[in-house]
Structure formats: C-alpha cells, structure tokens
Amino acid sequence: MRFHSPASFEDAANIAASATGVTRFLAGGTDVLVQLRADIVEPDDLIDVKQIAGVKDITRRSDGGWDLGVAVAGAEMTEHAALMADWPGLVEGMGLIGSTQVQGRATLVGNLCNASPAGDASPGMMAAGVTVTVTGPNGTREVAVEDVPTAPGRTSLEKGEVVSAVHIPARGANGGDAYLRFIPRTEMDIAVVGCGVNLRLDGDIVTEARVALGAVAPTARLVQDAADAIIGTTLDDAALDALAAAAEAACMPIDDKRGTIEFRTDVAGVLAKRAAKIAYARAKGDTK
C-alpha cells in the first residue's frame, strides 16, 4: 500500500489517474479505515486529501450559500451556529452518523462517496440541492449530489476524479429542512429508512419542495412525486397522506437483517410525513 498526501486536488487527481490498482481517497477515514481493518478493502494507493489547503474551511458565499471543504467534520458543522440555523436538516443528517469520536472525523463527502444507500448525510444534501465540485485530470466539473451515487458502493466519478468542494445553496426566506431516520436504537446505528425534506413557503402554501429517501433503494434518491404531493398545499392531512403514498411508491427496498420490505416501505411514508412537518414548522420560523 502506498500512502500519498498531495498538496492540491490536481495532484490528487493525477495520482489517482495514474494508479493501477485499488485506489481510495482518505478524508475522515471513518469508512475507509474501518473497511481496511475489516478486510473489506486493501487499497494499493491511499490518497489523503487532508493536507490540501482549505479542506477544513466553512465559508459563507456572497449569495448567502455555503462552501465546505471536503474534510470538514460533522462536529464542526454541528457547532457552526450560522450553518446550523440555515440548514438544520442537512446538518442533523450529518450529525447522526456514528459516535462523538466519529463525528470528529467523518465528512459529508465521505458519506456521499461511500455510496451506502443508508448514508445519513445524503438525503439531507439531496433535499437541500447541494452540488459538489469534482476535480479530475482534465479539470473540474459541478455535479448535483443526487447524481453522485449510482449503486451501493459505486459513484459516477470517473477514474482519477475526486470531490474537491461542497456547495450548499443559499437558504433564502421562508425555507426549512429536516432529516429523520429510523433505527431500532437511539444512536450509533445505521438507518433502516432515512428521509430528508426541504421546502419553502409563501404564507401557508408550500411553493418549493424537495424530498429524498435513504435506505429504501440501491441509492439515496430524490422523489419528485413526493415533492409534487405537497407543493401548492398547506401540508394538510390530505397532502401528508399523498406525500406518504408517493414516498412509499418510490421505495424499492430489500429484505435484510435490518428491516423487511414491508417495514421499510411503511416507515418511509411515516418519516416523510414527520420530516415534512418539521421542515414546515422551521420554514414558519419555529427554531426547534
């Protein structure tokens, strides 16, 4: 195994592009190092991106949005009051991952690129409309997060490509987001179902919405029908029922040790309703 700590994403991309064996990028390492110890992967080239300038920065853009470096840890997001005030759902999704110790290392990009269907950070990012910059041997491109995972453990990134920055949209007025997951315990667990909802209101009416589900399909995914079910409504009971039905219809889960198809489908509807209510209340100015 060769360990690299390049000083730029261009260098990182070049190392990855010319590597011939198994390559892994290392940010927080809370997936890669665990997989290494568990004999799941033994990279030939391990490329640490933490030495690259700016990877730990949280920056507010002039448009009110946020740029995050790829090594910003969950705990740094949770303790960032302004970011938390803008995007509580997105930050909570990240903050649910692992233990306090893991939160000191784990990153949004790691969770996205690990491409677990059950990754807790991904639905919140998708609902928020987050994009990432991808740096490759031939330059950079912007990619919506929902276009990154393609299958369990697989992403749309090409050989040599590495995520080099995270861009969160401006919150804007009258918006709110929320993320909920179901686990049998209360923490330190993996989502059996996850749901992120982001919406904007005009008065009492939902004018924009994005709904994303996790752990019910091969990738976390945006569910347009679920968003459509609540756009133009006051999130009344009929809208919530339509939201739940759309969420359930979008589920293509598996039966496994963590939950049954029936359970995951039912709970996806339940969580969509509950998350939508929280997002709605937040859009109304409820700061809880």
Added chain:
Amino acid sequence: MALDNKNNEFKVIGSTPNRPDGLDKVTGRARFGADISVPGMLHGAVVRSPHAHAKIVKIDASKALAMKGVKAVITRADFPEGLEGEDWNLQENAMAGEKALYDGHAVAAVAATSPLAARDAAKLIEVEYEVLLHVTDVDEAMKDGAPAIREGAADYSVPEGLHPNVVRFFDTGMGDLDKGFAEADLVVERSYTTEAAHQGYIEPHACLGQMGADGRGELWCCTQGHWFIRRMSTAVLGVETTNIRVTPSEIGGGFGGKTTITIEPLSLALSRKAGGAPVKMVMNRGEVLRATGPTSSASMDIKMGMTKDGKITAAHGTFRMQGGAFPGAPVDVTTMLAFANYTIENVHHIGYDVITNRPKQAAYRAPGAPMAAFAVESTVDEMCRTLGLDPIETRLKNASRDGTRSTFGPKFGPVGLVESLEAARDHANYKMPLGPNQGRGVASGYWMNWGGETSASVAMSEDGTVTVSVGTPDIGGSRASMALMAAEAFGIAYENVRVNISDTGALGVNEPTHGSRATYASGLATIKAAEECITKMCKRAADKWGIDADAVIWEDGSAKPSGPNAGEFDPLSIGEICAEMGETGGPISGHYEGSPTGFSGSFGTHVVDVEIDPETGHTTVLRYLVVQDAGKAIHPAYVEGQFQGGAAQGIGWALNEEYIYGEDGRLQNPVFLDYRIPVASDLPMIDTVIVEVPNPGHPYGVRGVGETGITPPLPALANAIADATGLRMRGLPMTPPKILAALKAQKNG
C-alpha cells in the same frame, strides 16, 4: 468474633467506597488481556471456516510458511488424539478436525513476527472444503431429514427414535398434571421462541501463551477463571494440568462467556511449534461473535392452569434448545428454574439439548433461565389479564417462600420473592399513570447461585494492613467487596485492605467468577481466613501478656484481655501486633479452602413501562425498576450496578439482540452495528430497590446478585408491550418490524 447475622451492627459493610481497581481502570494503568506484551513475542491469527458445515479436504500452508516472518502454522494434526467427552468437545471447538461445524470455526492458526504478517499469512493458508448440508434452527434440527451433525453424540438420556441431533434429554416433575389441570378455571397453552444472544463483553478475548517442547509454560489471558482455563487448555493439548501457570489479566466483561477456552490453547500450541516463543492472540469483534459462545436459542411450549382467583394448579413446559455444534445447551437449568417462582403441586418439565451448525454456546448470565422466564412469565401475565387479576398479587399468592417445596424438588429456605414483590408493588413506579400507547409489565425471576471450589489466603503485613489473595477474577467490583468483608472481620478501615487476584501458582483450585459465587464464596473464604489471622494475633497477645489465648478477645481491630484479665493489660492493636510479629513468631496469615454449600438463591421482580410508536413499532423504555434480594448488600452501589447491568442486557435480548443466520448458514451480523446491544441512550435510569433477606449460609448474609437480573426483563418487556398494544409477542427479539407487522395485522382484524 460473631459470625451471626448482625445487619444493624456492621461498621463498614453497606458503605460504598471507591473500588480499589477503579483509578487504574479509568486512567489506563490497568492491564487487560491485550495489554500483555513480552520481548520476542510472536502474534497469532486464526483461519476460520466460511462454511456452516463442511468437510475439510485439504489444508495447504506452504505459501504461508514461505512468507518472511512466519514461524509456525498449526492445524488439528498438532493436537493429540483420543480425547473423550467434554475434553474432546473443547478440542474440536478450539480447532476443527474432519469437519468445520459452523461459520467461524477455527481450522488453522499461524504465528508470525507481527500482527499484520500473521493476518496476511492466514490469508495464504489454503483450505479445501466439501460443503455439507447445514442446519442452524433448533426446531429444524430435530426434524426428520435434518442433516445429522455428528452421529453418536447423544448420551444415555435420549430416548430412541429421536433425531441424532438431540444429544441430551430431561424429564422431571411431580404431582398429578391431569388432576391439576382439572382443578383450573383457565388453561392456557402457548409456544415461544428466543434467539441466541451474545454476552457482548466490550473486551475481546486476548491471551499470550508460552510453551516449550517439554510442555511447560505460562499463559496470560483475560478470563473469569484461570484454573478452568488451565485445566481445559492442557487437556486439549495433552499436557499435564499443572505444567501451565495461568495469570489472569483485568477483564473487560465476561458474563459467563469467559469461563471457557477459545484461542488460549491455540497460542500455547503455536508457541510450542515455534520453538517456545511466546505468542500473543487478540480476537476481533467478528471472531468473538462468530466463534465464541453466545447463549442458546430456544423453542418452548408452556401449558398452565389457574383458578379464577389466581392459584396456579398445574404447569407443563417443553424446552427445545440448541447450543451450537456440541452438547451443552443449558436446558437442565432451564427445566429446573422454569417455574421456580411458584409453588405448584403438579408440574412437569421436558427438555431437549439439540446440536446445530452454530458456535459452541457458552454460559451467559443465568444461563438457561431467561428463556424459560420469557415463556412462563408471559403465560402467567396472559392468564392474569384474561382473569382480570393483578400480576403482583397473583404472584404473591403463588410465590415460593421459606418452607415451600420448589418446582425442582428441594424446599426453599429463607428467600426474598415475597419481599421483592411487595417492594415492587409499593414502589412509586408501579403507580405512575400511563399515557396513550404506553404499557406496564411485571415479571419475576430466580437464580439459585453457587458456592464452588474456593481457596483464599489472608496475610498480615508488617504495617498492620491486610492482604487478601483470592482466585476469582474481579469482574464486577469484587475486590471492593472482599476488602469490605475483611475490614469488617478485622475491625479496620477499608483502606487498610489490599486484594490480589492470584494466579494458579499461588492458591489451590478456584472455580471461576461464575454462578454469582464470588462475593458469596470468596467472601466467605476471606472472612474465615481473617478469623484464622485474628486467632493467631490473639495468641501473640496472650503470649505477650502471659495469659491463656482463650482469655483474649478481638474487638475493633485490637486484641483485648477478657474475663478475669479484663482491663489488666492495654489492648494491642493490629498495627502493634503486626509491627513486632517478626520477633513474636514470624509472619501471620490465614487460609481457607473448601466448597461452601451454604449458598442461597436470589429472587427479583422487575417493573417496566414502555411506549410503542404505533406507526413504526419502535419501543421506548420509559422507566425501569429492579427489585432483588441481595441477602446482604456488601457494597450497595455495586449491587445496584449488577441489577442495572442485568436489566440492560435483558432489555437488549428482549428488543433487538439476535443471531441472524442467512440461508447459507453464515452469521449475517458479526459486528456491533448489526448485533444491537443497547446503547446508553436506549435506556432510562434503571431504578433499584435492594431487598435484604439474609442468607443463613454466609457469615454476613450474602447471596449472589449477578445473574437473577437478566431473567425478568425478557417477559417484563413482552408483558409491557402487551399492556400497551394488546399484542402478545411470543418470539424474541421484539423488533420494530415484528411489532409493526403485528400492529397492522391487529388493525386489519
């Protein structure tokens, strides 16, 4: 020196000083199994079967042996042949012979100069398997057509005509069942299942073994009982028992699972083959879950009869339990304790010990008792609900108590079930109002406790302090308990007692810290050894004063003249006697050895409130109460810790913990992410009430307290869920998917 119970006169017993090992453990100074290192040591790694049941056709270690740094590879060929009975079982479990019997079964091991080299070398050992049909479920394993795991494994007790996977059979009872059921107004017959649960100790097994070509050596390991480890390891290796000296490390949890061997004989065999270099082995979590014993899974049928006013008239239980690929499922204990809470004239138990393609079960906190409690206490609760009876009053009506005949034969002496039920009934938790989707469950449980082979010494030090040496590893604060009992016996301060956990070279045979025996048996031994010291110190004082030893009494840490000589001489303190003992006859020490038989069981009653999320089936434990008889709580805070720990493990077993096997017979969840023990935030503060009905068989009234606490939570949770939802869950664990599916079925009629 009074040895009678004197509950109100104790000076230090019942206080709660910090445990002597506490600072070391929170600062990292304490040495656990994996902390032991010596110069020149090698590191071991194990090759494990990926198959549930497979013939081992060929093992080729040539590539591993060619690797730089690899010093030895062992297979079953390196172990002696001809072992019998449990020794053979232990050997076969430690290292597979002709067949791999479960996913994770060791088939080879390697020693190399670094942990990584050993791991890499293990991957280079090529094992050719011929995969066989497997079975992991107890009911399936008993059916016609199930693969026979080992013909001839059954003992004399098994009637003809049963599947060869049934290896032991139990049939006990008394009274007239037909008569009893005829007297009942309500007869209920129900079936239940529980899954295997792992002890879940945080510290994985770790050891360092050294053995020369002469078969002599040493072993350092984390264990609950180093004499057991010595006997088992040497038996498996075919060397003299006393050739190996075993030193226990500190232990990060065991709960019964560290009373047997796993990697220990492998490290010794690797060391011998590597020319005597010490070999360190540390399991990872996957190995612990796949290859060390969880408890048994069970399938049970219960039939009970009750009159309208709540008297239990008859009970019948059938218990089918699998304990992995070897005999040993604790069905004997299950049948013995199933109905122990109750006085029942007509009772019958049938038990089947069944082998399957799973790891060899190991003891787990009250082994065998929680499964039966789940079935029996659920049935009693259902009958109470049907008849409109209060669950505590009904239990009081039928409760085992002093002088009643137990359902397993002997009469009870003084026991605290009635007291625990009354304390639960009178506790604020039992009266707390419940909201929507909330429910309350009650269940009682019992563990008979144990004495066991015990050897302990007490030595007086020249500064007047006392050193206690016991052979029971300190797994739950027993050093503090020993020190408190010694301090009480001597009449000195707790701080003036040191407690050693001695190795196998320093004391006679000690059974492990198991069966809730340490505080009882090593405590009794400590007190008796202290008495011997006191007698000797009184003699030194008598000699000095020139009076009869009989005329000297021991009070408040001093020898005093008594009788006609009272007041004649100034008392001689323990410090004064010890300071000059070199001139008055040499060192003073006391010793005790024996198998104390005055142990007595502990009853407990739990009350739990839950809230069920009707949309997800998630159970939240709102409040939890443990009431249990300690006999006498030597260190009440650590007694409460035992109560709470038992409840926490029981809650996990009830709600989320389970061994999940795939169609391929492989364990699907060999990691703590998916083997879901409760985390701290899953549990409320567990309230405790210590009942003290003294055990007449211990100088200070002690009963063991460690095990009873895991028994009531399984049914208490099921009973609470029934109260909250009307659903009777008869299979563990009661996971959210199962509860949600049952709620939907209930809703759809």
